């Protein structure tokens with residue numbers, strides 16, 4: 001009898017498919033969009049946003065409408081996301097350095113590395129996941145990816161800049177000129193993803209491994225160039241400009257200007273005087289719709305591969321972008337226009353058709369994907385898994401979303417409030433329910449003694465300010481601002497700003 005049972009068990013084992021460890025785990029498809037603010041249909045940031053593919057993804061999964069980056073700038077935001085560590089813990093605040101070049105961070109285990117190590121995932125990437133060329137090459141010590149496709153590119157460029165912006169910068173430009181969608185960097189990145197998803201046996205080493213694919217789109221990052229087709233979908237006639245009020249900055253601390261002291265992205269004043277506000281609004285919307293179409297191509301390829309049911313999708317942007325709000329354009333701010341981002345999860349383990357209004361942070365993506373995939377938790381991460389909200393959008397979440405820009409400047413965002421504290425101690429408080437555009441700083445000093453209720457609210461929110469605030473990492477550069485509490489000296493890009501310096505009107 002015993003012999004018979006053993007024979008039956010052996011036969012049964014022989015009939016089971018022979019998978020390598022982890023081959024049954026879900027795949028991950030991560031889609032990143034650069035400088036994409038909340039001008040996405042399902043986020044409602046602009047009434048004329050046209051993003052049918054991203055909206056359809058949101059319907060297939062859970063969209064977070066109160067998600068915020070950990071830093072409103074590419075390199076620090078992406079480093080934070082891929083390591084799940086706050087800028088105040090890494091000291092990565094500027095466009096440089098690459099974290100592997102910082103001795104204290106060099107051996108950090110990134111999200112895809114965790115999947116390769118603990119899930120046996122085949123990791124592949126194209127476009128912009130890390131900033132610039134960072135992390136695209138493996139070194140003998142650090143294998144970043146199994147495979148890297150085409151890098152990020154804003155190409156093709158027109159023969160010369162289309163808009164004469166102040167402090168001219170090659171990238172700070174927008175509009176349309178004769179070129180082909182097929183030649184655009186993001187189209188080429190989507191081509192690569194479509195091709196790789198269609199070659200499932202290569203992407204999974206003949207079904208032996210699950211895949212972790214990270215695809216990063218460059219638009220609507222400047223230059224916001226779109227072909228005529230996408231511009232025509234956003235006609236100038238009837239175009240709605242962002243809502244602003246005059247002198248919105250009058251009640252914000254002087255220090256708030258320091259964070260974008262002399263950036264190449266122009267002020268609203270320039271846009272108005274040059275008659276370019278409409279053109280930039282339209283170009284940004286057109287680029288967003290173009291990127292949405294590329295997202296659609298990638299998602300269609302996943303569907304056609306037959307592996308959509310066994311794949312977790314996450315879509316995010318690294319930070320927001322102002323288009324005139326708070327009198328500026330660009331990023332580098334601690335208001336919702338600078339920090340609020342799309343964040344959508346769909347696929348295996350994610351409840352369909354949910355809208356979650358709880359605060360969420362981009363550094364939550366790491367532990368969320370790890371938990372969804374059933375991998376062991378990485379104790380080094382600072383984020384909190386969003387799996388409870390992916391199951392039930394109403395699930396309790398006590399943590400606010402915190403954004404840090406440069407050393408010791410922080411924004412704290414809850415469901416109904418935003419509190420900001422700058423390195424010099426100056427503050428802002430907004431009631432986001434009653435004042436969603438953050439027009440009325442409840443801690444403004446020129447309105448006399450602040451309302452005691454506002455003071456109490458601010459003090460309660462200040463308890464969430466990060467305790468760890470390391471100074472900028474060695475070789476920090478590009479967009480670096482420091483403030484010396486003793487001497488009260490502010491240094492921007494290596495040059496001191498004195499309190500008497502007039503705010504640059506660019």
Ligand SMILES: [Ca+2]
Pocket residue numbers: 034035073074221318319
């Ligand atoms: Ca960016």
Ligand SMILES: [Ca+2]
Pocket residue numbers: 247248249250251252438439440441
């Ligand atoms: Ca104001």
